Amino acid sequence: MDVGVGEEEVERAWSLLSWGASCVMVFGGVLPYVPQYQEIQRTSNTDGFSTRVCLVLLLANILRIFFWIGRQFELTLLLQSVVMILTMLAMLHLCCSVQNSNRVATKQHHITDLDLRYFWCWSGFEDYLLFCFAFTMMCAFITFLFLDSTLFVEMLGSLAVLFEAMLGLPQLLQNFQNQSTRGMSVKMVLLWLAGDVFKTTYFVVNESPAQFWVCGTAQILVDVAILLQVFYYGQESRAKLG
Template identity: 30%
Template sequence: MGFINAIVTNIAPIFIATSPVTSYGDQIYSMHRSRSSAGFSLDIPLIMLVASILKVFFWFGTHFSTSLLIQAVLMIAVHLLLLHVALTNRPPPSHLPFQPHASNRPYDFWQWRNPRPFWTFITYFAGVLLVLHFLVSPTAYFIPYTDLLGMVALTIEATLPLPQLLANWQRKGCKGFRPSVIVNWVIGDTFKMWFFFSSPVGEVPWAFKACGIFQACCDLGLAAQYLMWGDGPIGVDGAGREKELRSPIVQEGEGFFNEKIGDTGVVGGIEMNDGHAWERPRAI
């Protein structure tokens, strides 16, 4: 058991540090290849960008494990790319023309159709934290301030699977969300839990452990959804909407559009000629 524990504790930091690339690389490639991000929740990059930026500033007060810091930095880079690809390949809005867009968020937060507000929000968020860092760091409040940032960051990160869980539940399927992401999350949770609870005291704060336990439970829920529903019922697209069914276009010379008064035609078994109608004899 000690031998296995030594292997895991040596491999886990490497896996944790590189997990952003292994977890989301296939998702990015899949959306780029299919030219569609339908079914993928944009709240995932929002949650991870906010949490990872907060964790970077948290490190200056706590100096937690270096592998967790590298993970946070790589997570920022990967999710900036993920957000760019998702916005570039976002499906058109589902509401009808001239119908106002329905949003249940104040100011349509993170549901904007224009990509620019997404990047503006991330820039201002990081800029404000940087200014606060320089203002608070010389004071006695720096450690409590960074501890607060860490708690907020880990609480936000713990909610990462919730938007995707809700989206999958609403459409009873996981179409658009790559199973490779789910597999990486579950494997990552296994390594992460082992690393957290086998590390020396003080190297991994308890806030990380509590966040990891909650997130592992949610990731298992995502895996259960995929095993139950797969991509979902046939006839539902990646955004959870029923595909529109249209009648075939009537070609010129077919149907009642071609019938004029004075012309001979057949409508529903009724023959018309010179404005008079009678039932056409049926062949026996």
């Protein structure tokens, strides 16, 4: 009798732990962007944050949703994608608002201009929404045509995680271009790293498709590279001041 009760308690505790881990997976990805959001609000400056991070995550999570349609894996990861898409749209909305308030009589650029030089550098938040809508419709159409193809579904998953693995690259490149990490929230990158370590472990433990933990490992490496930039450019700035 005691053994049965003990097993029930262990099972209940494990279920609670699993539920908690799922909640962290769904909403934990939002946390890194809170300090960056606050930093942009505080300084009214978006120069230190690469909005292409938003592009990468939007593409990755839209693709992941269609991957889920073709191959139903954990519902947690589907919900995570929905939450992340909403978060990236919120970040873009803030960036557009700040940039428009700081703009002084310069020509505005819109997606309808069809000018690749200003791709993802549009003036209106509506332009980003239109792009996301068009990309989603294109993915829906192609997925509808090839949903029965296992190769296509796996390729969709690989594309999703490939984009997600590139998450930190726009920020890494922008830091390199600026030769500075000023304006970028270090807390955001530290939370990226913590989140990527957690989710990669989650993927391995839950035996998620291999694409996910490969993506997580790549993201960890990029996070570390950005933190090294923080150290390097910080040292360089101190040397110049000295």
